[in-house]
Amino acid sequence: MLNHSILARRLGLALLCALASLGFSCVQKDDSQLVVYAYDSFASEWGPAPIVIPAFEKATGIKVELVVPGDAGQVLARAIDEKDAPVADVIVGIDGNLLPKALAAGVLSPYAPKGRETVPASLVLDSQWRLTPYDWSSFCIMWDSEKLANPPASLEDLTKPEYARKLILMDPRTSTPGLGFVAWTASVYGSGLSEYWKRLEPSILTMSPGWDTGYGLFTSGEAPLVISYTTSAAYHAEYETAGRYKAIEFAEGHPVQVEGAGIVAKARHRKAAEAFIDFMLTSEFQSALPTTNWMYPAVDGVGLPASYAASPKPAKTLAYDPAGLDDAVAAALGALRAR
Amino acid sequence: MNLPRAGRAPGLGAVLFPAFGLLLAIPLAGAFAPILDGGAARNLARAFSDPRFARSFGYGVSQAAASAVLAALVGIPGAFLLAKRRFPGKRFLSALSAVPFCVPPLIIAIGFVLYYGQEGALNRALVSAFGLSEPPLRFLYSFWGVVAAHGFYNFPVVMRFVADAWAGSPKRHEDAARLLGASEPRVFLTVTLPSILPSLGAAMSLVFLMCFYSFVIVLLFGGPGVGTPEVELYRAARFEFDRPLASSFALVETIVAMSALAAYGAFERRAAGDRRDSERGPSTGFRTVRGALAAALYGAILLVCFVGPLAAIVAESLTIRTASRGAWGFGLGNYASLLSRRGFGVAVVNTAALGLASATLASATGFALSIGLKRTRSPILSKVLPLLPLGVSSVVLAYGWSAALGRPSVFALAAVQAVSAYPFALRAIQSSVGLSDERYADAARSLGSSPLGATLRVRLPIAAPSIASGFALAFAMSAGDANAMIAAPVGGFETLALLLYRLAGAYRLNEACAAAVLLAMATGFIFFLKDARDGLS
Numbered sequence: 001m002l003n004h005s006i007l008a009r010r011l012g013l014a015l016l017c018a019l020a021s022l023g024f025s026c027v028q029k030d031d032s033q034l035v036v037y038a039y040d041s042f043a044s045e046w047g048p049a050p051i052v053i054p055a056f057e058k059a060t061g062i063k064v065e066l067v068v069p070g071d072a073g074q075v076l077a078r079a080i081d082e083k084d085a086p087v088a089d090v091i092v093g094i095d096g097n098l099l100p101k102a103l104a105a106g107v108l109s110p111y112a113p114k115g116r117e118t119v120p121a122s123l124v125l126d127s128q129w130r131l132t133p134y135d136w137s138s139f140c141i142m143w144d145s146e147k148l149a150n151p152p153a154s155l156e157d158l159t160k161p162e163y164a165r166k167l168i169l170m171d172p173r174t175s176t177p178g179l180g181f182v183a184w185t186a187s188v189y190g191s192g193l194s195e196y197w198k199r200l201e202p203s204i205l206t207m208s209p210g211w212d213t214g215y216g217l218f219t220s221g222e223a224p225l226v227i228s229y230t231t232s233a234a235y236h237a238e239y240e241t242a243g244r245y246k247a248i249e250f251a252e253g254h255p256v257q258v259e260g261a262g263i264v265a266k267a268r269h270r271k272a273a274e275a276f277i278d279f280m281l282t283s284e285f286q287s288a289l290p291t292t293n294w295m296y297p298a299v300d301g302v303g304l305p306a307s308y309a310a311s312p313k314p315a316k317t318l319a320y321d322p323a324g325l326d327d328a329v330a331a332a333l334g335a336l337r338a339r
Numbered sequence: 340m341n342l343p344r345a346g347r348a349p350g351l352g353a354v355l356f357p358a359f360g361l362l363l364a365i366p367l368a369g370a371f372a373p374i375l376d377g378g379a380a381r382n383l384a385r386a387f388s389d390p391r392f393a394r395s396f397g398y399g400v401s402q403a404a405a406s407a408v409l410a411a412l413v414g415i416p417g418a419f420l421l422a423k424r425r426f427p428g429k430r431f432l433s434a435l436s437a438v439p440f441c442v443p444p445l446i447i448a449i450g451f452v453l454y455y456g457q458e459g460a461l462n463r464a465l466v467s468a469f470g471l472s473e474p475p476l477r478f479l480y481s482f483w484g485v486v487a488a489h490g491f492y493n494f495p496v497v498m499r500f501v502a503d504a505w506a507g508s509p510k511r512h513e514d515a516a517r518l519l520g521a522s523e524p525r526v527f528l529t530v531t532l533p534s535i536l537p538s539l540g541a542a543m544s545l546v547f548l549m550c551f552y553s554f555v556i557v558l559l560f561g562g563p564g565v566g567t568p569e570v571e572l573y574r575a576a577r578f579e580f581d582r583p584l585a586s587s588f589a590l591v592e593t594i595v596a597m598s599a600l601a602a603y604g605a606f607e608r609r610a611a612g613d614r615r616d617s618e619r620g621p622s623t624g625f626r627t628v629r630g631a632l633a634a635a636l637y638g639a640i641l642l643v644c645f646v647g648p649l650a651a652i653v654a655e656s657l658t659i660r661t662a663s664r665g666a667w668g669f670g671l672g673n674y675a676s677l678l679s680r681r682g683f684g685v686a687v688v689n690t691a692a693l694g695l696a697s698a699t700l701a702s703a704t705g706f707a708l709s710i711g712l713k714r715t716r717s718p719i720l721s722k723v724l725p726l727l728p729l730g731v732s733s734v735v736l737a738y739g740w741s742a743a744l745g746r747p748s749v750f751a752l753a754a755v756q757a758v759s760a761y762p763f764a765l766r767a768i769q770s771s772v773g774l775s776d777e778r779y780a781d782a783a784r785s786l787g788s789s790p791l792g793a794t795l796r797v798r799l800p801i802a803a804p805s806i807a808s809g810f811a812l813a814f815a816m817s818a819g820d821a822n823a824m825i826a827a828p829v830g831g832f833e834t835l836a837l838l839l840y841r842l843a844g845a846y847r848l849n850e851a852c853a854a855a856v857l858l859a860m861a862t863g864f865i866f867f868l869k870d871a872r873d874g875l876s
Contacts, residue, residue: 040828040841040844041844044841045681045682065830066830067830068828068830069828070825070826070828074828076580077576077580080580081742087746101580105580165477165480169563171558171564171570173566173570173571173573173574174558174570174573174574201563204563205457205480206480206559206560206562206563207558207563207564208558208559209554209555209558209559210844212843212844213445213448213555213559213843216449216843216848217452217456219848220452220453220456220458220848221456221457221458222452222456222457222458223457326579330391332564333391333564333566334390336563336564337394337564
């Protein structure tokens, strides 16, 4: 039975491979290590991690195990799941919207890092320093100047008929900039939020699931306006010669997204974690952020690349209360459906 | 040879049957456990009283139903051609069957945008052809955009299922009807149609399920603020950190899916019954000019509506964008930078390892089940177990595993993919185990072979070709799947499908398209081998 034995051998080989792949899942633990949970784009080969992690290891001699549970929401979800027996020592990527949830779950512990005096007070989201801010940017509408002659100048302008089906947003249920846009409208319109979204509805081409897809639609010319960050303009200036894509400044002001990192409560490697948070505020770490994370450094006085001249700094910054955001999302989505 | 039934040990099946049950039971327990947190009744009541709950289910069911109808309308002519006619390009048409299983939905979405979008190839062509000022096709970002994308994405499922039934519909019955004076339409309505209906029903139920769980396409094209149960589940789990609510959504979603599944099961059993007395008639050339013209028209519609978006992806993968994005040229640069990417080789190896692991699990389970199902008399086991995975989204399974194990693992990924793929592997294997005669196994037993020996030496060799088909299908599905890995990422473990998602997410759309083309070529090649082996000509 020649066929039979070949088949058996093939099956055996396949089983062996199956077992071998099982082995991948076992990760060695080492006491001198630091375990960092970070979101996917931070850890990707185009993100800051390939620069800053080796630099930290070299400076301190601490071995870092970088774990990527997914996006920032998944980072926090995993930390909450493991609250009683934490695996992570540091979690990276908690922004202003996620912070109340992280604090309510009690996954973060206070640590006032060295160099904290170099961080502007406006970026410090938690007075107990359970979260250390490391970068920030303003939300804004990006404009494709080749496809649209007259850009809008305010949130209210976006509702005009001339912008019908010209705006790409992201779904606030699945995307951070999508949530940021809802927060923006909530802080400007307050109780008139629902009415505003009803007026805005004809202008929205689509709400994509994530920033990447939505911004991809924008650059492939599907619509000339998209919600993003002011620093997106710097990205285009860095890699593309012509100034086709511009960040528009709105009269009402712009909300800011601040990203931070914190030490996990009951972290197994507390000292190493403190060293990592300290390192995040050094110029070595901070100067890597503008061209990898495409965000402004949180520390004053860190030099910016020339391309950042294209990124406007809005004159007016809007504050909003993340606690009311779930209701704002419900109101905005409710208004869209009530067409 | 009459052995007492109770004395027949099921052999291999006895081990694999419960082992498989665990592959499904562990993650489901993990996924649904949080519903008990604070009382299941209270959590379910909370979910039901949420207005977004009813809204999302209403939308999810209606778009999935409309998509299944479109898939059937597009798929049935193709099924006829595959089953009954010989023509140039038949292999190509057949190879399209791989698309719904092996091309990730993100790529389909990108293809539709590049082709049907405001700036898409089709709109640009129409604008320049007719001198229009605005793009004429504007259906993409609406309910009908979702239905079009889903319908064209999944029509090959209908085509393949129905073609199999059509090819096997007994020609002698049709001939008998003709002999008795029935007109051609009457022959079709009274003889042919009843023989393909069960397969059509099964395929449409399956397409309904696949669209019901769809995520990227619904959010992108469905219009602002639209929601399906999967979207609400994601929101509850990831943004509201409300695990009990997420579990309630998951449970109800699974129950809704189960009813579609029950329909699929009922149709599929009837179809399997028909397969037993099937006979494969030879396919012929076109008999009339009108028939040939109609087929050519159908081919043209497929090319314009369905192959177009796929071709747009290939074109994008060959497009080199330069500084201002306005100027561009063609070349292999995207492929070069993809292949030279550090980690590309590892991703290929990982894809192969994961594919082998999950395909081995899926086909072993499929084989064990196909034998076990012939013997079991428990209606629950024989009806529910083979189909259960179709009613559970891989995202729910992946969440469940990481909740149950405490951390994501590659083993869990293989288990999730195997569980998602095995109903299809089982379907392939059942067709031959169903046909194979138990008398051979009984003869082996009477000559002194052990039950296990009878399975290994008799049943396995008879079923080997169809196991290979099932294996290939499961492997291809695994290679194209990134859902499980996105839901429960394993640190440092990257496959081609995941690399594709990361490239698309990192503003490298052209390279992502190149990765998609490579992935589709690899999985398409596997399907091609499978077809060649199945003797499809």
